[in-house]
Amino acid sequence: MTVLVTGGAGYIGGHMVLALLDAGEQVVVLDNLSTGFRWAVPEAAKLIIGDFGDAQLVDAILAEHGVDAIAHFAAKIVVPESVADPIAYYHNNTAKALSLLECAVRHKIKHFIFSSTAAVYGEPEISPISEQTPLAPINPYGRSKLMVEWMLQDVAKAHDLRFAVLRYFNVAGADPKGRLGQSSPKATHLIKVAVQAALGHRKGVDVFGADYPTRDGSCIRDYIQVTDLIDAHLLALAHLRKGGESLTCNCGYGRGLSVLEVVDVVKQVSGVKFDVRISGRRPGDPASLVAGADRIRTMLHWTPRHDDVGEIVRQALDWERRLHNRSIEADRQKV
Ligand SMILES: NC(=O)c1ccc[n+]([C@@H]2O[C@H](COP(=O)([O-])OP(=O)(O)OC[C@H]3O[C@@H](n4cnc5c(N)ncnc54)[C@H](O)[C@@H]3O)[C@@H](O)[C@H]2O)c1
Numbered sequence: 001m002t003v004l005v006t007g008g009a010g011y012i013g014g015h016m017v018l019a020l021l022d023a024g025e026q027v028v029v030l031d032n033l034s035t036g037f038r039w040a041v042p043e044a045a046k047l048i049i050g051d052f053g054d055a056q057l058v059d060a061i062l063a064e065h066g067v068d069a070i071a072h073f074a075a076k077i078v079v080p081e082s083v084a085d086p087i088a089y090y091h092n093n094t095a096k097a098l099s100l101l102e103c104a105v106r107h108k109i110k111h112f113i114f115s116s117t118a119a120v121y122g123e124p125e126i127s128p129i130s131e132q133t134p135l136a137p138i139n140p141y142g143r144s145k146l147m148v149e150w151m152l153q154d155v156a157k158a159h160d161l162r163f164a165v166l167r168y169f170n171v172a173g174a175d176p177k178g179r180l181g182q183s184s185p186k187a188t189h190l191i192k193v194a195v196q197a198a199l200g201h202r203k204g205v206d207v208f209g210a211d212y213p214t215r216d217g218s219c220i221r222d223y224i225q226v227t228d229l230i231d232a233h234l235l236a237l238a239h240l241r242k243g244g245e246s247l248t249c250n251c252g253y254g255r256g257l258s259v260l261e262v263v264d265v266v267k268q269v270s271g272v273k274f275d276v277r278i279s280g281r282r283p284g285d286p287a288s289l290v291a292g293a294d295r296i297r298t299m300l301h302w303t304p305r306h307d308d309v310g311e312i313v314r315q316a317l318d319w320e321r322r323l324h325n326r327s328i329e330a331d332r333q334k335v
């Protein structure tokens with residue numbers, strides 16, 4: 001049995017590929033390398049460079065590789081970009097997902113794991129956020145993902161396909177063995193940005209708003225370590241393969257950290273006192289997003305192993321140093 005991983009050359013999908021290979025699974029990666037990297041995919045996985053919206057290509061992959069499960073990570077993921085160019089987001093994240101689902105049904109794929117997001121909840125007033133919290137995304141990114149959740153629910157009712165929708169909160173950290181981490185140079189995620197500041201790769205950190213109704217005025221998020229998140233995917237896959245029902249679960253630890261708290265941890269762990277500027281709010285940022293994480297623990301028996309922000313930051317720092325050395329090495333080879 002083979003798992004097709006779309007977006008397997010990216011940050012989170014790449015960790016899924018490593019975990020599947022570690023577990024002895026056959027893996028095919030489909031990625032157009034728009035934000036992913038060829039080098040991120042180990043040779044033990046088959047990398048096909050192409051678009052998951054290319055039905056002919058997906059049909060050929062599903063026919064050829066004996067795929068029993070699709071783990072669909074590929075997407076555009078930048079919220080402000082989705083506001084500026086909604087059509088690109090609905091096209092890539094929603095329309096192409098419909099095409100992928102059509103291929104899955106045509107080839108009688110039984111198991112589908114989908115990377116959803118806390119952005120489907122919008123700006124909920126309740127904390128922690130359970131899966132029953134009303135779905136009210138406030139930007140095209142969140143809507144483009146929610147529509148895929150709805151399509152999956154309808155398709156699963158009509159066809160022999162079961163799904164796991166995993167709603168990620170804020171994903172951070174890197175592979176504890178140092179094989180992979182967040183590599184996109186354009187990443188805007190807080191821990192990545194703060195780590196880059198600590199290493200002197202950027203000038204300090206702007207804190208987007210210190211006037212929120214939170215304990216220190218900065219926004220609160222639930223940061224989940226990427227390997228713990230991937231453990232949840234493996235458990236979800238095992239659950240579906242055992243004949244388990246479709247499920248939708250939040251993926252977070254159920255504890256929130258403020259932006260200022262995260263920045264302090266990065267300073268402590270790195271030993272560097274980089275500049276921190278309080279700037280204006282970033283449009284569309286909810287004050288607090290903390291996962292209600294009971295369902296994933298009870299339904300999938302998920303037990304996180306890396307719920308420690310110091311460890312998450314150490315992994316991110318370690319990976320950022322490796323990335324930097326890698327780019328120096330690449331430049332040296334060009335000379
Ligand atoms: N990073 C987070 O904190 C976070 C939070 C919630 C949800 N998610 C979801 O997790 C998934 C993975 O995110 P990530 O952080 O690894 O992002 P990423 O940009 O590192 O990975 C996305 C991958 O998908 C590929 N891709 C995009 N469009 C494609 C297409 N049409 N055809 C083929 N490949 C395509 C890219 O090249 C890239 O390798 C996404 O679905 C994202 O919405 C991420």
Ligand SMILES: O=c1ccn([C@@H]2O[C@H](COP(=O)(O)OP(=O)(O)O[C@H]3O[C@H](CO)[C@H](O)[C@H](O)[C@H]3O)[C@@H](O)[C@H]2O)c(=O)[nH]1
Nearest residue numbers: 117118119169170188189190193206207208219259282285
């Ligand atoms: O330089 C920065 C970067 C971020 N932040 C703040 O840090 C918090 C976290 O921001 P991130 O950009 O790291 O993450 P988001 O919470 O905006 O969004 C992430 O998690 C969401 C789900 O919770 C979505 O899935 C989204 O795709 C993913 O990027 C926010 O309050 C943001 O304003 C700063 O203050 N300065």
